[in-house]
Amino acid sequence: MPTFIETLCQQAKAASRPMAQLSTGEKNAALLRVADRLSAERGDILAANRADLETAREAGLSPALLDRLMLDEARLAAIVADLCRVAELPDPVGTVFDEATLPNGLRIHKVRVPLGVLGVIYEARPNVTVDIAGLAIKSGNCAVLRGGSETLRSNVALAGAIRRGLVGTPIPADVVQLVTDTDRARVLELLQMDRTVDMIIPRGGAGLHEFCRQHSRIPVITGGIGICHLFVDASADLDRAVEVIRNAKVQRPTVCNALDTALVHQAVAGKFLPRLIERLAADGVSFHVDPAACDLLAGRSDAPVQVAGPEDFDTEWLSLALGLKVVSGLDEAVAHIAEHSTGHSDGILTEDEANARRFVAAVDSAVVYVNASTRFTDGAQMGLGAEIAISTQRLHARGPMALEELTTYKWVVEGEYHIRG
């Protein structure tokens, strides 16, 4: 007798076989049907969300969490609009590449196929339910969704609308499965379903990622944790460098591609640091500075500056805090990044092309920047049209993962009754 989780995953696996052979047109039409259904059921969806919000308020959830959980007409309309945009994205499935004819006449190529079944474990935000379902359907995959207990009613309403929207299309409703039992033991069980689930995507904090790595028999896409650096080289345009650092730190400090540490070349630190601090202090930024930077700032006791503690350069701030360190040059900057970066997004600000090349060669992060804000590490910003996760692991995909990263390939070998000699 299969368990609840086994049944969900087996249903998804069974649905994944026909999914792989659908045309782009069939998938796009189904996405638009789902979008219509979500709009039609918005009254029920918003009512379910209000019930989740009320419970969450009674449970004393923070205003930030309540905000992440909240849906209203405008937010739901935006979610539906995003889904319609997924229908417009190019479909990676069926793309042929690496074609060759071997000396013996065998013709070989690779063709993109869906990964199969995605297991997604996430918290709070109910929009993830629709985002993932949309990207999964577009890429020919099935999704087993396990959202947080605080959004259960919203997710039941959303996943129900998605499944009802699929009725009458060539796509079986079973491509989207919601784990409605929010006992944490079900997560553990899901991580063992390596016969039916092909990839686990955790969307949450470091604890969730660690839990998945520890317990999963299925490959886990870890990511989303960014201790991000920008190095201000001696040749940098300092005025513009201030603005890039400000953007990277201030524009949206709570996300993984926000800046955590600025490294400043000693040759320009005396000039640069006071300007940087003055500009960003006005935004409410507080600074954690190494002793060398401290010395340079002596006498500016009005600034929100404190000496960096031993953990500060290994902290993803997710707030208006910024580490500052003076370095002797590019080599020390690269060494600091190698030691402290999480391999998410790191960059150099410089006018020196040779230094830019050396930095790009030496820094091995998912996204390496020259003269740009780390905030561009984002599927939409990088022209991928959508994003399911930002990978900081090394296999399969690095950085923003979009539709193509939800596919794999198969080899096709065609011959004339070829035998191996």
Add this chain to the structure above:
Amino acid sequence: MPTFIETLCQQAKAASRPMAQLSTGEKNAALLRVADRLSAERGDILAANRADLETAREAGLSPALLDRLMLDEARLAAIVADLCRVAELPDPVGTVFDEATLPNGLRIHKVRVPLGVLGVIYEARPNVTVDIAGLAIKSGNCAVLRGGSETLRSNVALAGAIRRGLVGTPIPADVVQLVTDTDRARVLELLQMDRTVDMIIPRGGAGLHEFCRQHSRIPVITGGIGICHLFVDASADLDRAVEVIRNAKVQRPTVCNALDTALVHQAVAGKFLPRLIERLAADGVSFHVDPAACDLLAGRSDAPVQVAGPEDFDTEWLSLALGLKVVSGLDEAVAHIAEHSTGHSDGILTEDEANARRFVAAVDSAVVYVNASTRFTDGAQMGLGAEIAISTQRLHARGPMALEELTTYKWVVEGEYHIRG
């Protein structure tokens, strides 16, 4: 105080950073130096191997295992020649792809970089030690090697020669680490080193793969288990189909790409099966046939035929046994493959292009064949020049994995002090 395994893995990780920046010429020159060193030390290597063989004989290892373990002058020369050929292969590291300029002027591309540190767990064959070390060095990776206890002395001699060959090159000897403690607990420990090891490659039987999936915190490349099928369509050229099936079954029956089950269209089964059985029985093949095929063969009680048992279509024979089943047509063949294949290598023999297309679309194995033997699933045969494993999992790489599959990529984003709006 780090453990033995932690120390090996940390040394490999530390060596991996400079490795990533070496030129192709530096890596090739180092490979040739290692080849010279292996030749120079062949006396010691063969003596160590003789000692391993003697112990193995005393322990009562099978003749097949003893043969896998054995090195002689000719085999060692072939291993060294293979290593020299790796130096001639194209280097995937540094390849730039997916270049684009975004509407805001940001220039983006991906560039291939080494994966980092490979953990390889294998049995018996000492040639694997040199093969993996060579492919790792060429692709800029480091390798932590854990061979079987029965080859420990051979592996110590081989890995020692490799490391001594690297002295005086820009490549640190620590890029190749041998786990000389053959206690199985060390394997378990290696599988936990997710801070330093990027990929686990098990080379062995189903038990080893299962053990790795169960216990590894590091992504595992599983593969090498092939229950392979060929479907003889009604339109197939039956004479040539017999020869393809014979090649797939008989040429080297002990390997994963050898044929396990032939599915035969009912319209031609009466004509085809007797010819197939007559031809392959002469090679010593025995047949496990479904009842429908049995009926067609009634009266041929001289043939080495038995009724297939319940497990026979889920068995990787690795011997001169072959499953035979009569199917009603392409759909039943595809359904049988979906149920019984391990996703390694499956094919159709047909003269009907529409059926070939339908089969290729519907069968989702790492390599799907039209009119060719499954024996071509091999890095060298498919023009990749080398092979580190054959993946039957879906992430990162499928089918033969060669140098490019030992790399990942990083994104490089270049701007003019771009900030996100």
